[in-house]
Amino acid sequence: MNDIEITQAVSRVLSKYSKTSPETAVQSASAAVTTPDRDSIEAIVASVLAGRQSSAPGASPATGDGAFATMDEAIAAAKQAQIQYRHCTMQDRASFIDGIRKLFLQEEVLQTISRMAVEETGMGNYADKLVKNRVAAQKTPGVEDLLTCAQSGDNGLTLTEYSAFGVIGSITPTTNPTETIINNSIGMLAAGNTVIFSPHPRSRNVSLHCVALINQRLAQLGAPANLVVTVSKPSIDNTNALINDPRVNMLVATGGPAIVKTVMSSGKKAIGAGAGNPPAVVDETANIEKAARDIINGCSFDNNLPCVAEKEVIVVNDVADYLIHCMKKSGALLLCDKQHIQQLQSLVLNEKGTGPNTAFVGKNARYILQKIGIDAPEEVKVILIETERDHPFVVHELMMPILPVVRVENVDEAIDLAVKVEHGNRHTAMMHSTNVEKLTRMARLIQTTIFVKNGPSYAGIGVGGEGHATFTIAGPTGEGLTSARTFARHRRCVMVEALNIR
Numbered sequence: 001m002n003d004i005e006i007t008q009a010v011s012r013v014l015s016k017y018s019k020t021s022p023e024t025a026v027q028s029a030s031a032a033v034t035t036p037d038r039d040s041i042e043a044i045v046a047s048v049l050a051g052r053q054s055s056a057p058g059a060s061p062a063t064g065d066g067a068f069a070t071m072d073e074a075i076a077a078a079k080q081a082q083i084q085y086r087h088c089t090m091q092d093r094a095s096f097i098d099g100i101r102k103l104f105l106q107e108e109v110l111q112t113i114s115r116m117a118v119e120e121t122g123m124g125n126y127a128d129k130l131v132k133n134r135v136a137a138q139k140t141p142g143v144e145d146l147l148t149c150a151q152s153g154d155n156g157l158t159l160t161e162y163s164a165f166g167v168i169g170s171i172t173p174t175t176n177p178t179e180t181i182i183n184n185s186i187g188m189l190a191a192g193n194t195v196i197f198s199p200h201p202r203s204r205n206v207s208l209h210c211v212a213l214i215n216q217r218l219a220q221l222g223a224p225a226n227l228v229v230t231v232s233k234p235s236i237d238n239t240n241a242l243i244n245d246p247r248v249n250m251l252v253a254t255g256g257p258a259i260v261k262t263v264m265s266s267g268k269k270a271i272g273a274g275a276g277n278p279p280a281v282v283d284e285t286a287n288i289e290k291a292a293r294d295i296i297n298g299c300s301f302d303n304n305l306p307c308v309a310e311k312e313v314i315v316v317n318d319v320a321d322y323l324i325h326c327m328k329k330s331g332a333l334l335l336c337d338k339q340h341i342q343q344l345q346s347l348v349l350n351e352k353g354t355g356p357n358t359a360f361v362g363k364n365a366r367y368i369l370q371k372i373g374i375d376a377p378e379e380v381k382v383i384l385i386e387t388e389r390d391h392p393f394v395v396h397e398l399m400m401p402i403l404p405v406v407r408v409e410n411v412d413e414a415i416d417l418a419v420k421v422e423h424g425n426r427h428t429a430m431m432h433s434t435n436v437e438k439l440t441r442m443a444r445l446i447q448t449t450i451f452v453k454n455g456p457s458y459a460g461i462g463v464g465g466e467g468h469a470t471f472t473i474a475g476p477t478g479e480g481l482t483s484a485r486t487f488a489r490h491r492r493c494v495m496v497e498a499l500n501i502r
């Protein structure tokens, strides 16, 4: 019998006992206790078991940092914590969320995790990681996201409430390691769940550091232990153990197509936040100077790591030269020499030419240019290349600041091509135009989860645009920009023939 089964069995027996002879059975044990309900008994048993587990011979005790030697132990801890967490009030939850926000908004913590992420993964840039981590802490919705719906009438009152799924397995990417942990922790805990993170092995240290900081802060706030856990050695095997464990109620995968497909085939409730290849369309009605600035800023943000970042530009011929001119003024270097372009292709694509060479993902433009013998000035943020529409740089998600530009005859052709190169990912697209009819046409045809008009891509995730922040954008499974309510079940509570006060 495992701890959970013991908890449930004791709870069952005690709740029957207290109902039949509350005075003799319960009050004799403690004068302060009257008729304990099933919930409080579960809480007491869970807390006793928490103590029992950490002192059990042979058990691997929690370090207090939320990192466990095996996935089995991490899941057991999160499962037990879930039982305890159910007894916390909404105010408790709000205070834990507030604590996590304040923790990551401390300048020193922000700087440490942003620096660690860049150093450990070798990807992205420090200044933009600061922005991303800050927005994750500030703008990820908390318990206020869980709005109850009420319907009342002659037959009484019905409430539909957002209720916890239970234990969530969250698989996180190497491109946004800390942002995703901050964002998912806030959203998942707000909805009443506990979380087991399975980070990318390449971002192990910084991910474990974030989980440890969260555990320390939650302990200071009196939260049950192990609301947020992970494993000390993240690996694909551990991720698979997480996916296949029946104690895990929901899976959330933020990553490429392979992991999204795996969680969606797991037989569990799964949220898949997958790859994108966001196009930016520019037509002749756009404010070209601003479009150029926005595209370069969006494309170079964290060295193009965000899944929402501009990956190719499709521009109407009439304004193409001026757009390229303005993009050069905003920090792009236009690569024209055929030999350089060939060298670049061999360098940054994998051997088959079907995707990026991972050694260059998230590197900055000057680093990449240096490798092909070009010493670019400091202000260069993006490498611009004019290409055909079927060039691998256009077709594949590279996640580096290389921006192919494709010319087309008119805006309708631009929109059609954007739809094609987005590959039905339903992820993100941008359009720079003042033609409302064409903006609407593109929005309708491309069907992306995020469609940014006249702004940089990051406006779509709450950086300089209205709306909440998320780093888990669930296109494939349709939840969109995830927040606390995404990680909750809808439950109906019906009071018959009462509480309707109209």
Ligand code: NAD
Residues within 6 Å of the ligand: 171, 172, 173, 174, 175, 176, 198, 199, 200, 201, 235, 236, 239, 240, 254, 255, 256, 257, 258, 259, 262, 272, 273, 274, 275, 276, 306, 307, 397, 471, 472, 473, 474, 475
């Ligand atoms: P990745 O797919 O290589 O890894 C993501 C996570 O899945 C990691 O934890 C990794 O260990 C795990 N994983 C990958 N393949 C697995 C397998 N076969 N079995 C078990 N576990 C597996 O992705 P990455 O390089 O870390 O991140 C970049 C990708 O993620 C890009 O495609 C990007 O567009 C996408 N992404 C999407 C979103 C979104 O919100 N939609 C956010 C960030 C990143």
